[in-house]
Amino acid sequence: MKILLVAEYRDGQLIGTSSELIHFADQLGAENVMFLVGTDSALPSYNGKLYLADAAQVGEFNPKVHKQLLLDVIAKEQPQMVVLPHSSYGWDLAPRIALALNAAQISEVVEIKEGNLVVPACNAKLRRQLKAITDTCVVTLQGGAFTPAEDPSGTPEVIKVDSAATADIQFQGYEEAAATGVDLSKAEIIVSAGRGIGKPENLEIIENLAKALKGEYGASRPVVDAEWAEQSRQVGTTGQTVSPKLYVACGISGAIQHLAGMKKSEFVLAINTDKDAPIGEVADVLAVADLKQLVPVLTEKLNAL
Amino acid sequence: MKILVCIKQVPDMESKFKVNATGNWFDETDLAWRMNEYDEYAVEQAVQLKEQIAEAELTVLCIGPERVKETMKKALAMGCDRGFHIADNESHLKDPFAIASLIAGYAQEQSFDLIFTGMQSQDRGSAQVGVLTAEILGIPSLTTLVEFSYADGTINAKRELEGGTKAKVSCSTPALVTCQLGLNTPRYPTLPNIMKAKKKELISTSVAELNPPAVLIDTLQVSPPEKKGGGLILEGDPAELADQLIKILKEKTTALA
Numbered sequence: 001m002k003i004l005l006v007a008e009y010r011d012g013q014l015i016g017t018s019s020e021l022i023h024f025a026d027q028l029g030a031e032n033v034m035f036l037v038g039t040d041s042a043l044p045s046y047n048g049k050l051y052l053a054d055a056a057q058v059g060e061f062n063p064k065v066h067k068q069l070l071l072d073v074i075a076k077e078q079p080q081m082v083v084l085p086h087s088s089y090g091w092d093l094a095p096r097i098a099l100a101l102n103a104a105q106i107s108e109v110v111e112i113k114e115g116n117l118v119v120p121a122c123n124a125k126l127r128r129q130l131k132a133i134t135d136t137c138v139v140t141l142q143g144g145a146f147t148p149a150e151d152p153s154g155t156p157e158v159i160k161v162d163s164a165a166t167a168d169i170q171f172q173g174y175e176e177a178a179a180t181g182v183d184l185s186k187a188e189i190i191v192s193a194g195r196g197i198g199k200p201e202n203l204e205i206i207e208n209l210a211k212a213l214k215g216e217y218g219a220s221r222p223v224v225d226a227e228w229a230e231q232s233r234q235v236g237t238t239g240q241t242v243s244p245k246l247y248v249a250c251g252i253s254g255a256i257q258h259l260a261g262m263k264k265s266e267f268v269l270a271i272n273t274d275k276d277a278p279i280g281e282v283a284d285v286l287a288v289a290d291l292k293q294l295v296p297v298l299t300e301k302l303n304a305l
Numbered sequence: 306m307k308i309l310v311c312i313k314q315v316p317d318m319e320s321k322f323k324v325n326a327t328g329n330w331f332d333e334t335d336l337a338w339r340m341n342e343y344d345e346y347a348v349e350q351a352v353q354l355k356e357q358i359a360e361a362e363l364t365v366l367c368i369g370p371e372r373v374k375e376t377m378k379k380a381l382a383m384g385c386d387r388g389f390h391i392a393d394n395e396s397h398l399k400d401p402f403a404i405a406s407l408i409a410g411y412a413q414e415q416s417f418d419l420i421f422t423g424m425q426s427q428d429r430g431s432a433q434v435g436v437l438t439a440e441i442l443g444i445p446s447l448t449t450l451v452e453f454s455y456a457d458g459t460i461n462a463k464r465e466l467e468g469g470t471k472a473k474v475s476c477s478t479p480a481l482v483t484c485q486l487g488l489n490t491p492r493y494p495t496l497p498n499i500m501k502a503k504k505k506e507l508i509s510t511s512v513a514e515l516n517p518p519a520v521l522i523d524t525l526q527v528s529p530p531e532k533k534g535g536g537l538i539l540e541g542d543p544a545e546l547a548d549q550l551i552k553i554l555k556e557k558t559t560a561l562a
Contacts, residue, residue, distance in 0.1 A: 010466070064445070088448075088465065092449070098437070099402075100440070104521035104522045106522065107433060121527070122331065123427065129525040129527075130525065131523045132522055169445050169447060170474065170476065172473040174466075213560055215560075238468070245559060269553075283536045285553055286536055287540075
């Protein structure tokens with residue numbers, strides 16, 4: 001089997017997902033080549049052929065043109081599988097390739113099982129084992145699911161590619177996250193509030209526990225979207241990635257985007273009414289309780305120490 | 306201006322899920338159904354656009370069994386003008402390509418100027434249906450939007466990227482956009498609007514009449530994730546639990562040092 005790996009580049013930087021793509025191909029024992037819209041000066045470590053389009057010329061975010069560049073490489077290499085990261089770049093581009101190839105797409109793969117691909121469903125409470133019926137298939141990989149033990153090495157054999165395709169959308173640049181607010185990545189203790197707090201007034205319960213532990217408070221995405229906490233408090237893929245000594249997850253079910261932002265914490269205490277909640281997968285201790293009852297008692301006892 | 310918003314009905318994600326008897330999806334017994342959360346933002350944005358444009362008509366589309374009409378009525382109560390229901394008792398056996406083909410077939414016939422979808426569903430989460438629909442129709446698509454504005458045939462929007470960065474993008478209509486959580490604040494339907502929604506047009510067409518394509522993906526197995534174990538599970542009354550937790554934090558962490 002031959003696989004085409006699609007690496008990712010943004011704002012002058014190679015995104016670190018290429019090592020996961022390589023590791024996935026290695027797990028399948030598949031021959032592989034790589035494609036990147038990027039630059040000569042930020043090449044991935046890779047022992048193989050790299051088809052490189054110049055981002056300055058074709059645009060960093062330009063799905064229609066990236067699609068055409070990829071289709072040209074696919075016509076030449078005839079891979080049976082095209083693999084992208086399941087990221088804002090990958091999930092945007094992958095279906096465009098799949099439709100052009102009449103290929104099945106399997107999104108957010110977390111595991112290879114007996115040669116088939118496993119994807120999560122229903123907030124990671126179920127897993128589906130899928131098989132593409134088409135000769136070619138497009139796959140996106142969940143971030144962190146195929147991290148290799150050691151980073152790959154090597155220098156790729158670069159083959160420059162270009163396309164005359166025209167864009168159908170215009171990319172006008174980036175807007176960085178506001179630098180104001182708290183830098184949770186430096187906090188040693190974080191107590192985070194999830195949807196389980198129920199109403200904004202209950203955020204105080206979480207803040208009080210954070211104070212008692214001399215830490216910062218954080219929040220999951222739904223709490224920030226509901227404007228109960230400010231964006232700089234958000235932990236997860238679209239917020240901050242944290243690795244404190246102690247992470248207390250209160251009423252957080254554990255969506256994969258949240259887990260990706262906190263699973264490197266040294267010790268995780270989860271407080272949740274649902275003992276099957278996915279947060280249990282990364283928690284050292286899961287206290288099955290209503291946070292609105294347990295957290296005030298815990299705070300009081302800590303303050304009395 | 307003709308606007309379409311596509312929605313999906315999903316189970317409440319806080320539910321406990323059991324695999325069904327055929328082993329290809331979940332058992333529906335005891336599940337509560339609601340609108341896919343991403344689609345609530347899509348409906349809200351579509352309604353806001355309809356309110357902005359004087360001559361606009363907004364259709365809501367949903368594929369699934371009879372029960373999905375309840376979710377469509379919520380979209381009508383939020384401000385959609387009419388509903389198109391594709392009645393399909395086996396929609397859960399379709400893949401993103403088959404679903405997108407059904408939507409694109411209807412959209413082609415109706416020539417919508419703008420199509421809104423959620424960026425993904427909460428139950429399957431493939432993030433494919435919106436983009437596939439646009440690609441079948443041959444129109445541009447902007448995905449994962451956290452900001453949206455429209456004027457004179459041009460969409461200006463911001464896509465959400467990793468780490469809090471946003472990408473500023475624009476395109477011309479006809480186009481399709483997929484909506485990320487936090488794009489707006491979805492409204493709660495008011496009682497008068499819920500009453501009004503009952504009188505709005507809601508047409509059902511059987512999926513068999515629309516010739517959906519065969520699926521491209523086989524579902525071999527559905528199962529709960531393997532428990533990795535390791536974590537300690539504690540239950541009990543709050544005071545006892547709090548004492549146990551403090552003991553553990555003292556022994557296993559330096560947090561109380």
